[in-house]
Each structure stands twice: as structure tokens, then as C-alpha cells.
Amino acid sequence: MNIPAGQPPQHPMSNRMQIFVAVKVRIPNNEPALRLKTCWVCETRGQNTPNAPSAGVEMRKSGVRQGIGLRHWLVRQDEGMFEQFVESNVDVRDSQLFVRVGGEGPPVLLLHGHPRTSATWHRVAPRLVEAGFQVVCPDLRGYGRSSKPEPTPDHSAHSKRATAQDMLGLMNHLGHEQFALAGHDRGSYSALRLALDYPSAVSKLALLDCIPISEHLARANASFATNWWHWFFYAQPEIPERVITADPDSWYQGDPAIMGQENYNEWRQAVRNPETIRAMLEDYRAGLTIDREHEEADRTAEKTLQMPLLVLWSLRDDLEMLYGNPLDIWKDWASDLRGHGVDSRHHMAEEAPDELATTLINFF
Template sequence: MFEGFSLETIALPEATLRVRVGGKGKPLLLLHGHPRTHATWHRVAPLLGEKFTVVCPDLRGFGQSSKPADTPDHSGSSKRAKARDCLALMQQLGFARFGLAGHDRGAYTAFRTAMDHPEAVDKLAILDAIPIADALARCDARFAAAWWHWFFFGQPEKPERAILADPDAWYGGSADAMGQEAYEDFLNAIHDPKTVHGMVEDYRAGLGIDREHDEADRKAGRTLACPLRVLWSARDDLEDLHGDILAIWRKWAPQVTGRSLDCAHHMAEELPQELARELSEFFSQ
């Protein structure tokens, strides 16, 4: 897994992250979603490594990265806090400006990084997401029924108790679909109470402080300064729930293109070659 990549533990001002680094060329930071770790990129990163220096961290709260202290507003798990980690990580690796792609919950951190630090993000790719504020503003009975976990995870204590009672049944997954080493890494994460709490805290931040940050940007008329590429899974429910995905992103990004891919939600595991080709073409331009 990740042949030719190094595996490092990097101490940053606010967090300590487990990070894979490999390849050569322009820097490209890849952010995983829930409930995955950086290992979700193991089929994509080596392909991108032919053109890019690829950096794949476990986000704070996830995998084997450090877990933030709990606060009433969940600010330690906010996408703004994780964006500061992204900036600090890439600066420590010697990159003042970089390409950035995020999937699922990692897409929210990627979006916040580009919004808060436009001087650092050259191009942005969002995979399977619309902004948190838009998702919540558009929430109806269909969304609540399909994405009920957003609201369950927002509750205190009960989500962790439910997940940890049987993590394998809760999350599913298989070595055949994910790859043996990636699956083992995933299992270690979902069986760790501190990691489960950290992942759930990401959702608690999403319902509160993250939404506030998005709404403040919207009110101020702030938009992305860099080109945006949006990709989403045709066999997941993002388009079914929200309709024209690019129309939603055009309100946030003057330069946006995108399309759906013929896969289910975990595109990096299901369609690695096509995803790598899409990202390579976008970030090479």
C-alpha cells in the first residue's frame, strides 16, 4: 500500500497528524472523508504521484492523528481548525501554495481551507459534497430521511454508544472493496473509542460552528478565489437530493466545472483510475 510513499507523524502547532507523502512535482493535498482514513487514497495516490508530490493526512480527530479537546462549540473539530492544520502541514513540508482535493467530510475542510487561505490554494477539487450551509438550508423530509445520521451524530453521547456497540455492523466495508491493508487501517479506526468520538465531533461542528462560518461568508459575499472542479457519484444520492450540483457551487465559485462519475460513494476505492485521471488533468492545467 502506497509503494514509494513515506509514512510520517508530523507535529503541527495545533495537532499531530499521520501523513503519507510521495511522488514528485507540484504539491497536491488529498483529504479523506468519514469514516475513512488517509488509506482510502491508496489506489489513487500512486497514480497521481507520477506528476505530483502527493500528501495524504489523517484529518485531526480521524485515524491515528491527534484528537482535539472537547469544547461546547466543538471548535476544535471545526473545518476552520482543520484548515489551519492543512496550511501548517503543507508549509512544514515546504509548500507555500498547493492543489487541494477533499472527499465527503474532507471536502468541507478543503472548502474551508480555500476560503480562509486563498493565497495558499492554487486549485480546489470537491468530491461528493455541497457546502454544509447549503445542505442544511435545503434540508427537507427527503434529506432528513436519507442523511439522518447528520442529526443523530449531532446528539451528545448516544452516537458513540451506538457505533461502538458493533462498529463492523455499523460501518460495513470489506477487504475486497477497500484492499486488505486499507481495510485493516479502517477497522483500527472504527474500533477506537477516541477516534469514533473524534469522527462524530466532526458532525457536531458541522451542525453549528461550520454552518456559521459558511453563512458568514455568504453574507459577506465571499467566494472561492481559485478554479474549482466538482465531481460526484452518480450512484449515490447527492444529485437526487439536490438537483443541479454545479448550480449550487456557482454561487460560491466564479470558476467551476464538474461532472458525475459512474460509481457509488467511495470513488477513490471504486473508480481509482478514472478519478486519478480527472484530478491529474485538472491540477495539471
Template sequence: MFDGFTLEHVDLGRTGPETAERTVLRVRHGGSGPPVLLLHGHPRTHATWHRLAPLLAADHTVVCPDLRGYGQSSKPPTTADHAPYSKRAMARDCLALMRHLGHERFAVFGHDRGSCVAYRLALDAPDAVTRLAVGDCIPISEHLARCDERFARAWYHWFFFAVPDKPERAILADPAAWYGGSKEKMGAAAWEDYQRAIHDPATVRAMLEDYRAGPTVDRELEEADRAAGRRITCPVLVLWSERDDLGDLYPDIPGIWRGWADDVTAGTIDSGHHMAEEAPEQLAGALRTFLAAERAQTPGASRPAPVRHPRGAHGA
């Protein structure tokens, strides 16, 4: 995986007030050109990007960490308010990592739970984030505000994962059966990295803490942003998978995001949920078009055309 990339564990020291421990992130980085940070979702590791990252590395410096709590990155003890696993804490890790690597300003693309970290980073560090792309995501508080029986049935895991202790016991009884996944679709090396993660009790508990932070500290932070009128100031690209259920749950995904940002471009990817594994070339094309607009932008230049693709049937 990741030919020509460097793999290392970076000690970032203490990145925020949520925990007194030092933060160490496993990260893979490579390529050259303007930097772009890729943030994976649950329950993946940075290995999910192994097909996408080399495509972007032709004209970008690509940085792919394991998020706090995931893969081989730090798993600090939690607290009653779950703040050590808030998206703010994870975003601080990512900002410290990019500065450690010499990138003061950068673009970021997050998928699934990584999208939540990505938009929190754009809200908390607007001077650092030049462009934000999110995949299969709307803000956590928007999900919860719209929660109905349909959402609860389709995304029941949000509520189950928030329960203390029981999810760990259920998942660790048979992690492969719980999380599924396909070696053929993921690639053998990425599959092995994923299997190590989901069979590690400390990683499973930390990944669940990510979800426990969602309806508590993360929601509170987002509601505080809305009350204060804080918005995402950089251009935003919103992508969702045609054969996943986000588009079915929310007919106006771009409209939801325009409640958070002024400059929103939207499109779909012809894939199931794990778009970087299933449709890396299409995803790379959408991201490169979005990122290239920043490099080519001049006064009076027009905005890039929306990245749109025919919608297909939705799978389970």
C-alpha cells in the same frame, strides 16, 4: 500500500486558537511535481487514497494526512461550541502541514467530510490554494438550508451524530456492522487501518465531533462568509458519484457551487460513494486533467472541457 511514499507523524505545534494542545498528524507523502493535498471523508483514514495516490504521484507530489480526529492524528478535547473540530481548525492543520513539507501553494482535493475541509481551506487561505476539487459534497450550510423530509431520511446520520453521547454508544456496540465496508473493495491493508480506526472509542468520538461542528460553528462560518461576500477565488472541480444519492437530492450541483465560486467545472464518476476506492483510474484521470490545466495555462488559453460521464442507476 503507497509504494515509494513516506509515512510519518508530524508535530505541527499549536495550529490555531481552538485548542491549546499541539497537533500531530499522521501523513503519507510521495511523488514529485506540483503538490496536491488529498483529504479523506468519514469514517475513512488517509489509506482510502492508496489506489489513487500512486496514479497522481507520477507527476505530482501527493500529500495524504489523517484529518484531525481521524485515524492516528490528534484528537483534542472538545468544547461546548465544538470549535476544535470545526473545518476551520482542520484546515489550519492542513495549511501548517503543507508549509512544514515545504509547499506554500498547492492544489487540494477533498472527498465527503474532507471536501468541507478543502473548501474551508480555499476560503481561508486563498493565496495558498491554487485549485480546489471536491467529491460528493455541497457546502454544509447549503445542505441545511435545503433540508426537507427527503434529506432527513437519506442523511439522518447528520442529525443523529449531533446528539451527545448516544451515537458513540450505538456505533461502538458493533462498529463493523454500523459502518460496513468491504475488504475486497478497500484492499486488505486499507481495510485493517479502517477497522483499527472505527473500533477505537477516542477516534469514534472525535469523528462525531466533526459532525457536531457542522450545524453549529461550521454553518455559522459559512453564513458569515456569504454575508461578507467572500467567495472561492481559484478554479473549482466538482465531482459526484453516479451510484450515490447526492445527484438525486440536488439536480443542480454545479449551480449550487457557482453560488460560491466563479470558475466551476463539473462531472460525475461511475462509482458508489467511495470513488477513490471503487474507480481510482477514472478519478485520477479527472483530477489530472483539472490539475494539468494549471500547469499548461497561458494568457488567452481556453478553460479545460468539463469532465462528464454517462449517468448510471443510483444505488442505495
């Protein structure tokens, strides 16, 4: 029987029910874990067939709710994002991070931007796995399903340094002392901070749609203020929370046709959470204050990136319009530098996944 993905099986002689299937997997530290997947099962009557599950999953009869005496099981796991990835919650420092991990091989850490979650990588991460990497996709602190720290007066709880420490702790927890790293948008600032603070941990660094926060602010003319006004609006106390929570769907304007339905659903659930909105705004407030101070201290100390750096920017976004070739700015931050534009709007992992994945594979 051909069972379409995401639909229950149809059979004229069967009763239908939804069950949970326990799938035995292994997480990177080799501790056994069970992941629950929603599936559909058919009870086929009048056939003397063995009780054999399909699709190579381990079926537990104790997981079936209702129905006794099943004689034949027809199973199709719902196909969707990150099918070969393990999802878990990891306690790191003062945070609990939601993380997806897939594949075996050299580790790669992917950091999403605003207002996305780790699901934004759903078209890129599997390609990296196929190329022989182990891929780690967390929700940043405050975002998605990761914990939401209480704001602090100096915004340090949402600083890029705090996020960088989270990410280093996560990768150490997974058994990786060194790893390749890519970050997009707000995630790129956390990736930059991690590479500056812990250079021995990062083998190669890819920054997407990014120049340092301090470089943006040093060039903050009327064009920047007009195009990136949201930086300064988000920095205001309380007002952005009231405006955005009134109608987050209209404010953020996601599109399932572009994002992919499951990615869109996950994103939409996240941005409807007032605690997530507050945490994302704190990310921006930290950017204009403590994060800027950290970057300016690095420049005063003449600290630069020690690892190879790849810079990619979306050609249908405004980074090149504002600054010309971003590599000209990065020359003061890294000596081993390369990069180019990508034919995409801002969210290149969703809109240009093939080009992005190929470029990252070749670089890493």
C-alpha cells in the same frame, strides 16, 4: 528465487526469520529519515555468495534479530499500499498528524472523508505520483492515527477551520506555500474552508461528493432528513458513542473486497478506537453548529472561491437525486467552475480510482 509478495521465502536449506529492514529515504525537507519495513530473509547455507541485498534496499546487519553468519540474503519487501511513500508524524499547532508523502513535483494535498483514513487514496495517490506530482495524504485531526483533540462546548476543536489550519501548517512544514487541493466527503468541507480562509495557498480546488454544509441545511426537507438522518443522530450528545462503540464493524460495514485488504485493515483498526469514534462524531457536531455559522458568515460577506474549482459527484450516491446538478448550487460560490458525475458509489477513490485519478491529473 521467486518470492510471492506478503509471504516468507521458502528454501529447503534455510532457516526462516522475520526481520526489520531500515530503508534510507528522504522526506521533502531533505532531512534523512529511516522507515522500517517488515521483510523476510533466507539464510542459504553452503554457498560462497556475497552479502548483497536485493530490491535496492540498504540492509543493516544490526537490524537482524537472531541468527549469526548469514552468507546470502534473499529479500522481498511486502508489496501493498503506498509503497513509494514516506510515513511520518508531524506536529502542527495543537495536533500531531499522521501523513503519507510521495513523489516529486507540484504538490497535491488529498483529504479523506468519514469514516475513512488517508489509506482511502491508495489507488489514486500513486497514479498522481506517476504523473509527476508530490502527493500528501494526511489523516485528518481526530481520524486514523492523527491526534484526537478534546471536545469543546462550541465544537471548535473539531471545526473545519481548525482542520484547515492543520492542513496549511502541514503543507508549510513540507515547504509548500501553494498547492492543489482535493477533498472528499467530510474532507471536502475542510478543503472548502481552507480555500475560503487562505485563498492564496490553494492553486486549484477539487471537491468530491460535496455541496457546502449550509446549502444542505438550507434545503433540509423530508427527503434530506430521511436520507441523511445520520447527520442529526451524530449530533446528539453521548448516545451515538454508546451505539457505535457497541459494534463498530456492523455500524460502518466496510468491505475488504471493495476497499482493498490493507485499506480495510487500517480503517477497521481506526473505527474500533472509541476516541476516534468520538472525534468523528464531533466533526458532525461542529458541522451543524460552528461550521455552518462560518459558511453563513462567508455568504453574508459575499466571499467566493478565487481559484479554479472542480466538483465531482458519485452517480450511484444520492447527491444528484437530492439536488439535481450540484453545479447549479456551486455557481454562487465560484465563477471558475466545472464538474461532472462519476460512475461510482460514495467512495469514488476506492471504486472508480482510474477515472478519478485521470480527472484530477488533467485538472491539476
